[in-house]
Amino acid sequence: MLKWLVRLFILMILGTVLGVASLVGIYFYIKPQLPDVTALRDIKLATPMRVYTKDGxxxxxxxxxxxxxxxxxxxxxxMIDAVLATEDARFYEHPGIDPIGIIRAATVWATSGQARQGASTITQQVARNFFLSNEKTLVRKIKEVFLAWRIEQNLTKDEILELYLNKIPLGYRSFGIGAAAQVYFGKEVKDLGLDEIAIIAGLPKAPSMLNPIRSPERAFARRNVVLGRMLETGKISQAQFNEASNMPIKASYHGAEVTLHAPYLGEMVRQKMVEQFGEDAYTMGLHVYTTVSAERQSAAQNALLDGIFAYDMRHGYRGATALLWKNGESPWDYQRITSYLANQNTYQPLTAAVVTKLGERSATLILKNGKQAELGWNGIKWARTFITDDRQSYAPKSARDVLKVGAQIWVREQGEELFLAQIPDVNAALVAMNPQNGAIEALVGGFSFELSKFNRVEQARRQIGSNIKPFLYATALEHGYTLASLINDAPINQWDPSKGPMWQPKNSPAVYDGPTPLRLGLAKSKNVMSVRLMRAIGLDTYIDGLTRFGFPKSAISPNESLALGAAEFTPFEVVRGYSVLANGGFLVTPYFIDRVTDSQEQTLYQATPTVACIDCQQPEYDVTAELTDNASESSGLAPHTISTQSTFLITDTLSTAIWGGNGWRGTGWRAARDLKRHDISGKTGTTNESRDAWFSGYTPNLVATSWIGFDNHQRGLGNAEFGGGAAQPIWIDFMKVALKNIPERKMPVPAGIITANINSETGLLTTGSGTSEYFKEGTEPTRYTAPLSDGDHVYSGDNQDLQGPVSTDDIF
Incomplete structure (x- = not known):
């Protein structure tokens, strides 16, 4: 007997030695294949790119x-207690591999025939998640064991646990408990209840099967297993267990906790970051801070939507999206209606709804969120039937004239009231920037990014219409004209056969005032005056002037219709052009990314924009000099492309376009009525057949451009739609918020500007009653209007006495 015991003991010794030797051999065989676990100390977890406003x-x-x-x-x-109790109760005791856990799992497997308990420790899971695949092979398991042991030699327990809690996949593309708390409950981890903590702690075993959204019953059972283990380990009391284990599952999918809706700007940022960092931009935890403020961006979004819906309501109701059941058919029950609505997209601020009952002047609805609501007459009465863009039917007299029971419609909420709505055909864009440095203050590229990712701010080239005229007049001022120079406001009937079919531009409205000062020509947006002025300075001179406002020469067709805005520019280019007028003549470069940091908030990029600075030391402005921005690169100054005096004169004239004078209203009169500020300047723009409507306006520190039209270039807005009534309200609603609590600050009169009293009918000085006008010093009239007598001409000299190099044909 003793001899057998000795043999058995020797055999055990040999087995142990062979086992250890085998392990050592396996280790040295696998060692070259094992990664360096010290890299975990500097590991950078794949973290999404997050884009913020400048105020966070x-x-x-x-x-x-x-x-x-x-x-x-x-x-x-x-949360730590729940995870440890469920995944690795002896985590702080074992060296990375838990022999007791292995024996316990093996015993359960042997007695039950099922692998009911896992044997992997948290350290092993860290090894697998960071370095290995999930393939179920012996080699992978051996590597996992050795890596776990090496990890324990190089990292503390707390470091290992932190890596695990941030790396573990928990379903719905969430990795780590921070993301899981947001995805399932829309909360930060610190705000989770015990029942919610237990749900997340139970997910690592099988995220897809135990998901509280996809499988609430399994999640309920798994949560209570986690709570039971916490009770066994003394981490919670019986009372806490009873309360948490009886809580219903209330998880639902939550997207990223976006607090401001700006998808077009977000997409612009995404493209820039991928351009700079490649595909790593999506995983390196970039924090991108834009130049927009939350308040102004929100105001821009609301203003654009209100402008679109206002246009839509003026042109009639195009009908319900679908009719789910007809008169005489069995109505759908609540469950079927809500199931249908759940599959309908949401286009903020529109909500899908179904009409379940009609009154004489009201309708009962079921909304997408399952709630029942009343649509009152105030939200229905606008809905004349759409016929064409210029025609609608008579106003409805009852809800039945507009709606049917069973109709799937769209509604939007205004205050506490619902309004019947529809997905608009028309679209719009709004962009605002700081003219002093080019920082974008707000940007909205269309009605809905979900419907169309086409960004109309930077991608839509549309005819600019009369929005181009300030640049024509500014160019004329650079070449000898003054605001008192007279241009003949009379129909153009001359035909040059060499230029093809006869072109007869007309004023809108068709009113002609004869010889008219440039100030009034721009303020009243006189078309024929613009054409005559462009002919006077020359087409090439005008095109060169447009490039000095940043407009690309490649987008400018050299023909006379350019005077009336036939060129196609983007709102981005237009707002940049107007910024030159607002800042004293400097061509700033628009930018929308202020800074970029990594996941540790270390700065990777900081914008250094060139700025407008009238008082800074720089070379004297020269209108004949070739346009270049080389000097700006070293000085930090934007290139000075138009004289400060000319921009002041145009700005003052565009203030006249807002406020009017002497009994007439400027084309931008709505801004005067609604904003009641005297530091705003602006210009409307409307193209042929009202295919595009614009308004651009500014103060010294904020410039904005709004556009509205159809993406189909051939479709017009309607004969009654113009820049002042369609696009300007968007601009006004934005400015109401953007300029709130900002004191008025008119552009200061620059050096080199003087005033003189002139006769507006002659453009000459007068000793009698006249108009005070600004002039560049040295360009003011030198002659006086002679007293009139019967048969005398109004001018005291020949045409050369007129201010500016104006030919006889251009005046009379």
Whole structure:
């Protein structure tokens, strides 16, 4: 017997030695294949790119992986307790591999025939998640064991646990408990209840099967298993267990916690970041801070939507989206209606709804969120039937004239009231920027990014119409004209056979005032005066002038219709051009990214824009000099492309376009009525057949351009639609918020500007009653209007006495 015991003991010794030798051999065989675990100390977790306003509101998030990295100190203890109790109760005791856990799992498997308990420790899971695949092979398991042991030699337990809690996949592309708390509950981890903590702690075993959204019953059972283990380990009391285990599952999918809707701007940022950092931009945890403020961006979004819906309501109702059941058919029940609505898209601020009952002047609806609501007459009465863009039917007299029971419609909420609505055909864009440095203050590229990702601010080339005229007049001022120079406001009937079919531009309205000062020609947007003025300075001179406002020469066709805005520019280019007028003549470069930091808030990029600075030391402005911005690169100054005196004169004239004078209203009179500020200047623009409507306006520190039209270039807005009535209200509603609490600050009169009293009928000086006009010093009239007598001409000299090199044909 003793001899057998000795043999058995020797055999055990040999087995142990062979086992250890085998392990050592396996280790040295596999060692070259094992990664360096010390890299975990500097590991950079794949974290999505997050885009913010300059005041810290999240406006977009990009990247398939959802992760919100957390330091272990920021994770509530109940979450740590729940994970440890469920995944690795002896985590702080074992060296990375838990022999007791392995024996316990093996015993359960042997007695039950099922692998009911896992044997992998948290350290092993870290090894697998960071370095290995999920393939179920012996080699992978051996590598996992050795890596776990090496990780334990190089990292503390707390470091390992922190990596695990931030790396573990938890379903719906969420990685780590920070992202899971947001995805399932829309909360930060610190705000989770015990029942919610237990749900997340139960997910690592099988995120897809135990998902509280996809499988609430399984999630309920798994949550209570986690709570039971917390009770067994003494981490919660019986009372806490009873309360949490009886809570219903209330999880639902939450997207990124975007607090400001700006998808067009977010997409512009995404493209820039991928251009700069490649595909790594989606995973390197970039924090991108834009130049927009939350308040102004929100105001721009609301103004654009209100302008679109106002246009839509003026042109009639195009009918319900669908009729779910007809008269005489069995009505759908509540469950069927809500199931249908759940599959309908949401286009903020529109909500899908179904009409379930009609009154004489009201309708009962079921909304997409399942609630029942009343649509009152105030929200219905606008809905004359759409016939064409210029025609609608008679106003409805009852709700039945507009709606049918069973109709799927769209509604939008205004205050506490619902309004019947529709997905608009028309679209719009609004962009605002700081003219002093080019920082974009707000940007909205269309009605809905979900419907169309086409960004009309930077991609839509549309005819600019009369929005181009300030640049024509500014160019004329640069070449000897004054605001008192007279141009003949009379129909153009001359025909040059060499230029093709006869072109007869007309004023809108068709009123002609004869010889008229440039100030009134621009303020009243006289078309024929613009054509005559362009002929006087020359087409090439005009085109060169447009490039000095930043307009690309490639987009400018050299023909006379250019005087009336036949060129196609983007709103981005237009707002940049107007910024030159607002800042004293400097061509700033628009930018929308202020800075970029990494996941540790270390700065990777900081914008250094060139700025407008009238008082800074720089070479004297020269209108004949070739346009260049080389000097600006070293000085930090934007190139000075138009004289400060000319921009002041145009700005003052565009203030006249807002306020009018002497019994006439400027084309932008609505801004005077609604904003009641005297530091605003602006210009309307409307193209042929009203295919495009514009308004651009500014103060010294803010310039904005609004556009409205159809993406189909051939479709007009309607004969009654113009820039002042369609586009300007968008601009006004934005400016009401953007300029709130900002004191009036008119552009100061620059050096080199004087005033003189002139006769507006002659453009000459007068000793009698006249008009005070600004002039560049040295360009003011030198002759006086002679007293009139019967048969005398109004001028005291020949045409050369008129201010500016104006030919006889251009005057009479």
């Amino acid at each position: 509101e999240l406006l977009a998030q990009f990247g398939e992986i959802r992760r919100i990295p957390l330091a272990l100190a920021d994770i509530p203890q109940p």
